[in-house]
Amino acid sequence: MNPTASKPTKSSYDAIVIGGGHNGLVCAAYLGRAGKKVLVVEKRPVVGGAAVSEEVVPGFTFSVFSYVVSLFRPHIIRELDLPRHGMQILPMETTYNPVPDDRGLVRWGDAARTRREIERFSPNDASIYPEFGLAMSRLSRFTKNIIDTTAPEPASLHPKELIKLLKLAKQFKDFDGDMRYLNLKLMTMSAVDFLEEWFESEPLLPAMAGSGIIGTFMGVRSPGTAYVLLHHYMGEIDGAYRAWGFAKGGTGQISLACARAAQSFGVEIVTDVGVSSIDIANGRARGIVLDNGDQVSAKTVISSLDPNRTFLKLIPEGQLDSDFTASIRRYKNRGSSGKVNLALDRLPTFAGGREGDHHLRGDVTYAPTIDYIEKAYDEAKYGQFSRNPFLNIVIPSLNDPSVAPPGKHVLSAFVQYAPYNIREGAENWPQQRDAFGEAVIDTIEEFCPDIRDCLIDKQVISPWDIERMIGLTEGNIFQGELSLEQLAFLRPVAGWSRYQTPIDQLWMCGSGTHPGGGVMGAPGELSAKTMLSKKAV
Amino acid sequence: MPIESPFHARTSQLCTSMRWKDWAGYFAVCSYEPCHEQEYFAYRHAAGLMDATPLFKYTVSGADAGRLLSRVMTRDITKLRVGRVTYCCWCDDAGKIMDDGTVSRLDDDVYRVTAAEPTLHWLRLNARRYQVAIEDVTTKYGILALQGPLSRGILGHVCGRAVTDLRFFRLTQTTIDRRPVTITRTGYTGDLGYEVWCDSADALPVYDAITEAGQNYRLMPAGLDALDVARVEAGFVMNGVDYHSSNHCLIESRKSTPYELGLGWTVQLDRDPFIGQSKLREEKQRGSQWSFVGLDYDWVAFERLFARHDLPPQTPHGAWRDPLPVFDRTGRQVGQATSGAWSPTLKKNLALASVKRSHAAEGRELLIEATVEFERTRTPVTVSAPMFFDPERKRG
Secondary structure, three states, X not given: OOOOEOOOOOOEEEEEEEOOEHXXXXXXXXXXXXXXXXXXXXXXXXXXXXXXXXXXXXXXXXXXOOOOEOOOOHXXXXXXXXXXXXXXXXXXXXXXXXXXXXXXXXXXXXXXXXXXXXXXXXXXXXXXXXXXXXXXXXXXXXXXXXXXXXXOOOOOOOHHHHHHHHHHHHHHHHOOHHHHHHHHHHHHOEHHHHHHOOOOXXXXXXXXXXXXXXXXXXXXXXXXXXXHHHHOOOOEEOOEEOOOEEEOOOOHHHHHHHHHHHHHOOOEEEOOOXXXXXXXXXXXXXXXXXXXXXXXXXXXXXXXXXXXXXXXXXXXXXXXXXXXXXHHHHOXXXXXXXXXXXXXXXXXXXXXXXXXXXXXXXXEEEOOOHHHHHHHHHHHHOOOOOOOOEEEEEOHHHOOHHHOOOOOEEEEEXXXXXXXXXXXXXXXXXXXXXXXXXXXXXXXXXXXXXXXXXXEEEEEEOHHHHHHHHOOHHHOOOOOOOXXXXXXXXXXXXXXXXXXXXXXXXXXOOOOOOOOOOOOOHHHHHHHHHHHHOOOO | OOEOOOOHHHHHHHOOOOEEEEEOOEEEXXXXXXXXXXXXXXXXXXXXXXXXXXXXXXXXXXXXXXXHHHHHEOOOHHHOOOOEEEEEEEEOOOOOEEEEEEEXXXXXXXXXXEEOOOOHHHHHHOOOOOOOEEEEOOOOEEEEEEEOOOHHHHHHHHHOHHHHOOOOOEEEEEEEOOEEEEEEOOOOOOOOEEEEEEEHHHHHHHHHHHHHHHHHHOEEEOOXXXXXXXXXXXXXXXXXXXXXOHHHOOOHHHOOOOHHXXXXXXXXXXXXXXXXXXXXXXXXXXXXXXXXXEEEEOHXXXXXXXXXXXXXXXXXXXXXXXXXXXXXXXXXXXXXXXXXXXXXXXXXXXXEEEEEHXXXXXXXXXXXXXXXXXXXXXXXXXXXXXXXXXXXXXXX
C-alpha cells in the first residue's frame, strides 16, 4: 500500500471510518468507490486489526492473530479487484488429526484416500462422510443467502422487510423435508449431538466438532455450537464450499490488499492515530476527536470497532439510552482463545510415522477425543486456561515459503481454551502468559516430540493481550460470540442489526454486526452498501 | 509407444498419481499428485521442476548458421548476440506459421533451436546453400524447467552468481555437480524461471542436485497440467492447441500467421529475404483477418447460468483445450476460444481466442458458448490482451 500519513490532510470528510481492520478498510473502499471522501483512522502503526502479518522474529512473518481464510466473500474480491492489489490465496489441502500412539487421521483433497483413512476407525463413518459434506454444502448455500445480504428484520411490518422474510421462507420451503429439519437441528443442537447423528468414531468426531467451539466460550457439548460448525463450513474458495486457504504473505496481506484498493479509490488512511471519542452534538455524530485532541469532522462516522468499545468507550456518557447501553453491556464477548506463534529452525518431526510433509500442508487439529475437548472446557469454565488445550495448528511456510527464511518454518497454534476472565482477574494474564505458552508447547510435544529442539523464538498471546494489542473487547476474535442470540437480526442487539446506531449519522461496520466474525469482509461491505442506498453518506 | 526421458528414473518414482501422457513421443507427467493444484501454486509461489526433455532440439553450427536461421525464422538471428536467447516462430512461403520456439546463441557459430514439432527436414531443406551442420540433439540432452519465484534462490545454491545474475532471455554455460549444463532464463509459465540443459547421461545427478537444493525452497516436481494453467494466464500460444502448423492443415482456413496469433512482434520484415517475408509484408500492410485475444468471463453472468439450475458456479478444473465458438451480440460467430482456465491467482475465468479483427478491440463484449447441466447456452466475455499475468519478477 502507499505509505500512510500520521495526520489527516483535511479537517472534514464525507465519512470517517474508525479502525483499519479488514472490515473498516472494505467499508472505506466501497464508499471511496462511490466517490466519497473517506478517512480511515487506525491506532496501530499497521492496518489490518486482527488480520495482520508482522515480522515478530527477524525473518519470520507471523499471521499474528487470524491465520486462515475461507469466508472472505468472493464478490468483494471481484468488486474491489483484490488480486490486482496483492491478495493471493493458497489452498489448504489437508486436515491432519494426530492421535497418541497411532498414525492419526488425515483428510485429503482426494476423496478415496480420505475414505480409506476414515475406514481405519469406522467403515460406517467413511461411507457416510461424503453425504455429510453434501448436506453441509446445501445448508451453506441456504446460509449464504443470509450472510450475503443484510439481516432480515422479523419485527418489522414494512413491505420490503416482509418480502425479504418471504423470500427466505421460500428458500427454506424449497429445501426437502430432511434438510429443513437438519437446519433446525443445526440451530439448536450441540456440535457433538449434531455430529453423532452421523458419525460414531474418534478422532473424526472431535476433529470435526472442534470447528463448533472456535472463538466461542462453549464446549463441544453445549447447545448452539452446531451453528458455529456451519459457520466454518460455509466458506468458499472459487465456488468450492468448505475450502480454506492461506493468504500469501500472511493474513495481513488481505488487509493490505483492501487498503490498496481503498487507496486506489482515493481513500485516505492514517496510522498511529488513536481516536479518543466520537464528537456528538444533539444526538448526531459530527466527527471524531483524536488522542492528541485534534478534531476531524465528517458527515458520517463509522465505527469498525466492537460494540462494547464503540458504545461504551468512544461515546461520551449520557448520549445513549440506558436500555441500549444495558443491551450492549449484556452482549457477550468472553474471549476464549489464545494464540502461540513459533519460529522454527526446521520442520519438526510429527509422531505417527507418516512419511514426508504432505499431510501437514493444511491444518493440524489436536483433539484426539471428545472428552479431551470437554475437559479442556471444564478448566476454562472455572477460570483457568486449559492445561491440555484444543489446538488448531498451521505451518503456512510449507505452502508459502516467503514467510520464513529458506528451510525454516513458522508454526501458528490457535489455542482454546484461554478464558479472558481467569480466576485471578484478567489483568493477571501477564503473570500467567509464560505458563500458558509452556502448556501449549507441552501439548504440541505430545505429537511433535522434537518441537523444543526446533524452536528459535515464540510469541504467546492471551485474550488479554489481544484486547491490549488490537482493542478487541475481552479478546473475542469475532467481536462478540457467534451464538444464536447474537446473530442476524440480533447482532449486536435487537433492532440495530442494519449498521445504524441510536446516534444519528453514527454507523457500525465491524464483525460485531451481521453476519459476524471471520475474515469475511461482509459487515464492511453490507454496511457501506446500506449507507449508500440510504444516502447516509 | 512413448519412450522414457533421461529423468524418468526420478520422475516415475515421484509420480504417485500415475497420470502420464504422451508428449512428442515421450512419457510426460500430467501431475505428480492426483490434482495439479499444488504444483500450480508451486510455480507461482515457490518453484516447480518440470521435465521438458520432449521438446525437439537442434544444434545449428557453422559459418552460415546465423544466416540460415535468419532465413528460416521470422527474426533476424544474425543480430542475436552470443549468450542470448530469443523467442520466434517460423513460417512457410505463404507466411503461414509452422511452429514456434527459441533460438539460443551458444557461440559465434553455434546455435540451439527448440521446437514443438520435428523441424530437421525444414532446416535442412533450406540449408542447401549454406555452410552449416544441423544436428538433431533431441535425445542427446535433457531439459529441466525450473520455474517460480524461488527458482533463482535454488539455482543460486547450485551454481552461484553465474545464474543469480543471469538476465531475462540470457544464457550461461556452467556446471551442476561438476557436470556441464547450459542454463537459459526462459520458460513457459510466465514467471521467473530457468531451463537447464544437460547431457542425457548426466540427467540424474543434475536432477538430484537441483532437488536437494530445492528442499529448503519448497520445490515441487510439477507436471503439464499445472503448466497449462500457468501458460494460459501468461497468454502463451501453444502449437496444436491455439494454432496448427501449416504443414498439418488439410484446409487453408485452419492455418494462421504470426500476426494473427499476436506474434507480430517476432516478425522483423525489413532485412534480407526470409521465408514468408513477402506474404507477411502484404499482411502487415493490409491488416490481418484474425486477432489473438484474451477473454475474461463476466462472472456474475456466469454464476447466473448455474443459479438457474440451483447450482453453485463451477469453474473449470484445470486448463481446457476443446475449442468453443465465440459470438458477437447479434449471435454471429466471430471466432473461437482455443484454450482457457480458471486462474486461481487472478480469480478470473479466462480463455485465449482467435476472433475477427473487427471484434478484437480491448473491452469489447462478446459471447462464448457454455454448457451447464447439458444445456448449451452463451455467456458474456470481455476482450482483453492475452497476457493476463505478467509479474515484475519475470523480467526483473
